[in-house]
Amino acid sequence: MAEAAHTPGRTARTRTLSDIFKIEGVAIALVFILLVVIFMITAPRAFMGYRVYMSFMATVPPPMVIALGLTLVAVAGEIDLSFPSVVAFASYVFCILYIDYDMTWLALLAATAVGTAMGFINGLVVTKLGIPSLIATLGMLFLWGGLVTVVSNGASLAIPDIQGTLFHTIFAGRLGVFPVQILWALLTAVLIWIVLNRHRFGESLLFIGDSKAVARVVGIATEREKVKLFTLMGAMSAFAGVLLTLETTTYFANAGMGYLLIVVAAVFIGGTSIFGGSGKVVGTVFGSLIVAIIEAGLVASGVQGFWTRFFIGLVFIVSVTLNAAIEDPDKVPLLKQLRSRAKK
Amino acid sequence: MTSTAIVRLENVGKQYGKVVSLRNVTLEIGSNEIVGLIGDNGAGKSTLIKVLTGVEQPTSGSIYIRGKKIDAASYSVKEAHNLRIETVYQDSSLGEKQPLWRNFFVGRPITNWLGLIDVKTEKRIAEHIMRTTIGFRGAGIDVDTPVSRLSGGERQGVAIGRAMHFESDLIVLDEPTVALALKEVQRVLDFIRSIKAGGRSCIYIEHNIHHVHEVCDRLVVLDRGEVALDVPASSLSYTELADFLMSLHSARDTSAH
Numbered sequence: 134m135a136e137a138a139h140t141p142g143r144t145a146r147t148r149t150l151s152d153i154f155k156i157e158g159v160a161i162a163l164v165f166i167l168l169v170v171i172f173m174i175t176a177p178r179a180f181m182g183y184r185v186y187m188s189f190m191a192t193v194p195p196p197m198v199i200a201l202g203l204t205l206v207a208v209a210g211e212i213d214l215s216f217p218s219v220v221a222f223a224s225y226v227f228c229i230l231y232i233d234y235d236m237t238w239l240a241l242l243a244a245t246a247v248g249t250a251m252g253f254i255n256g257l258v259v260t261k262l263g264i265p266s267l268i269a270t271l272g273m274l275f276l277w278g279g280l281v282t283v284v285s286n287g288a289s290l291a292i293p294d295i296q297g298t299l300f301h302t303i304f305a306g307r308l309g310v311f312p313v314q315i316l317w318a319l320l321t322a323v324l325i326w327i328v329l330n331r332h333r334f335g336e337s338l339l340f341i342g343d344s345k346a347v348a349r350v351v352g353i354a355t356e357r358e359k360v361k362l363f364t365l366m367g368a369m370s371a372f373a374g375v376l377l378t379l380e381t382t383t384y385f386a387n388a389g390m391g392y393l394l395i396v397v398a399a400v401f402i403g404g405t406s407i408f409g410g411s412g413k414v415v416g417t418v419f420g421s422l423i424v425a426i427i428e429a430g431l432v433a434s435g436v437q438g439f440w441t442r443f444f445i446g447l448v449f450i451v452s453v454t455l456n457a458a459i460e461d462p463d464k465v466p467l468l469k470q471l472r473s474r475a476k477k
Numbered sequence: 478m479t480s481t482a483i484v485r486l487e488n489v490g491k492q493y494g495k496v497v498s499l500r501n502v503t504l505e506i507g508s509n510e511i512v513g514l515i516g517d518n519g520a521g522k523s524t525l526i527k528v529l530t531g532v533e534q535p536t537s538g539s540i541y542i543r544g545k546k547i548d549a550a551s552y553s554v555k556e557a558h559n560l561r562i563e564t565v566y567q568d569s570s571l572g573e574k575q576p577l578w579r580n581f582f583v584g585r586p587i588t589n590w591l592g593l594i595d596v597k598t599e600k601r602i603a604e605h606i607m608r609t610t611i612g613f614r615g616a617g618i619d620v621d622t623p624v625s626r627l628s629g630g631e632r633q634g635v636a637i638g639r640a641m642h643f644e645s646d647l648i649v650l651d652e653p654t655v656a657l658a659l660k661e662v663q664r665v666l667d668f669i670r671s672i673k674a675g676g677r678s679c680i681y682i683e684h685n686i687h688h689v690h691e692v693c694d695r696l697v698v699l700d701r702g703e704v705a706l707d708v709p710a711s712s713l714s715y716t717e718l719a720d721f722l723m724s725l726h727s728a729r730d731t732s733a734h
């Protein structure tokens with residue numbers, strides 16, 4: 134059957150080219166490389182050296198880990214906007230346990246457990262109260278954020294002396310100049326890729342996002358899978374919170390807030406469907422890098438800092454539209470109108 | 478028939494808000510029995526199937542499977558699968574964006590102890606089902622094709638092929654021939670005959686009473702949520718059946734006035 138599909142008219146060269154583009158992530162990787170090249174021209178002093186890349190690899194892992202979790206959430210046709218508060222909560226738990234009890238491994242465990250519990254509750258709110266996740270998790274963003282501010286008395290914490298501990302070296306140390314946390318983020322990416330593309334849980338999420346009615350009829354326990362999903366998202370946000378805390382060695386209540394825009398942008402720039410039912414893990418990895426490089430590159434190119442958000446917003450809208458158009462041109466009303474006008 | 482029925486519904490009722498879709502339905506499907514379920518649009522046939530296969534919970538009454546009472550609260554599609562009941566639903570039961578191979582196995586994938594899917598085996602079996610059972614000769618369709626690129630009839634074929642693969646004791650077909658070309662309709666009828674020959678049972682919902690009369694052992698007519706007729710197919714000729722269905726209409730018309 135495969136031989137018949139290739140008509141003799143197609144040359145071997147175009148075939149291999151289109152095959153390369155079919156590999157997950159190739160297109161977006163090229164976009165990333167293009168951006169790097171552009172910034173090498175507009176800001177050679179920063180982008181021709183290695184230092185800017187090392188600093189990326191130190192700062193990108195936390196939002197990347199969250200974006201990987203959010204990719205699964207988006208695949209199921211849901212969204213979780215509560216993660217900035219989960220990041221802050223996990224950061225607080227980690228700091229306070231380190232300060233008061235000198236815990237490191239146990240503090241990581243406790244912080245992740247707290248995030249997991251928060252995610253579990255998010256899942257219950259979404260499934261049992263039947264509130265759409267966009268609204269439910271927006272509410273939980275405030276609820277958890279308010280709670281952590283109350284618990285921490287609004288104060289910030291600093292744990293500078295954690296640097297140099299074995300624990301810090303393992304999760305946020307440097308191999309020479311190379312930040313190790315990027316390895317943790319990439320390991321997470323590999324695991325999430327396997328979960329989405331090879332595990333039965335991922336398959337359930339794909340079908341739930343495709344159509345809830347179909348998922349039910351084929352025997353997927355949609356509610357239970359969604360609770361699991363939000364629980365996993367909570368755990369991953371908490372892990373990201375600990376990574377962030379180790380890099381900055383501080384806790385403050387707004388620690389995760391800066392991630393809200395860039396994480397959501399990273400997921401959908403990466404090509405995960407805004408309609409649910411399909412997700413690109415490799416895309417999310419590059420989406421996270423692209424968002425980070427836009428932020429740094431614009432500043433280094435001399436564009437005023439305020440403009441970075443404007444541009445990320447712009448890139449976000451453009452790439453989401455492009456991704457939707459690739460999925461189905463008729464899903465973009467503007468293109469649909471243009472096409473029908475062209476036919477006349 | 479002396480052996481216990483595969484399925485027995487007792488005074489089952491189903492309401493959607495104020496809409497009463499099923500009223501006091503009592504029905505038995507024996508082993509190795511092909512039962513034709515007939516009735517007007519909106520008579521409650523699909524609702525009956527959904528209650529029977531765990532998609533919807535009944536509002537009242539009870540369900541017995543092989544003589545064992547089913548706990549309605551925990552009954553689910555998965556449980557029905559485990560009890561060897563297989564269904565081809567009237568509404569699409571395929572994930573549009575998902576490849577064919579996933580659609581064959583979703584809900585019960587072939588996995589190892591970690592829950593990782595054996596993609597190679599699933600694809601191989603899916604390929605086999607496609608070529609032998611469904612008879613897809615379609616150009617450019619393979620196991621990686623997403624459902625959204627299939628025609629209505631091809632989709633129906635996938636759903637039926639899936640039901641054929643997971644050999645079950647009871648196979649429920651809710652209007653399986655609607656989107657199919659004449660030749661494919663014959664395939665479905667042959668499939669139903671093979672169910673009979675294989676000693677298994679089937680519920681066959683169909684508006685073409687000619688087909689129903691041809692392959693079924695028993696005929697059940699639903700009318701506005703109630704069982705209006707339940708007889709062996711041999712006791713009624715095709716014309717008598719048609720006359721009975723028409724008489725339901727006239728009865729309704731006079732009662733409406």
Ligand SMILES: Nc1ncnc2c1ncn2[C@@H]1O[C@H](COP(=O)(O)OP(=O)(O)OP(=O)(O)O)[C@@H](O)[C@H]1O
Pocket residue numbers: 493496497498516517518519520521522523524525567
């Ligand atoms: N989810 C639902 N919510 C509300 N009412 C419903 C729902 N599903 C079915 N109904 C109602 O229940 C009644 C029976 O519907 P059902 O789908 O069982 O009919 P049917 O016999 O399968 O008809 P058809 O031959 O057209 O498929 C109809 O009046 C329908 O409007």
Ligand SMILES: [Mg+2]
Pocket residue numbers: 522523524567651
């Ligand atoms: Mg129906």
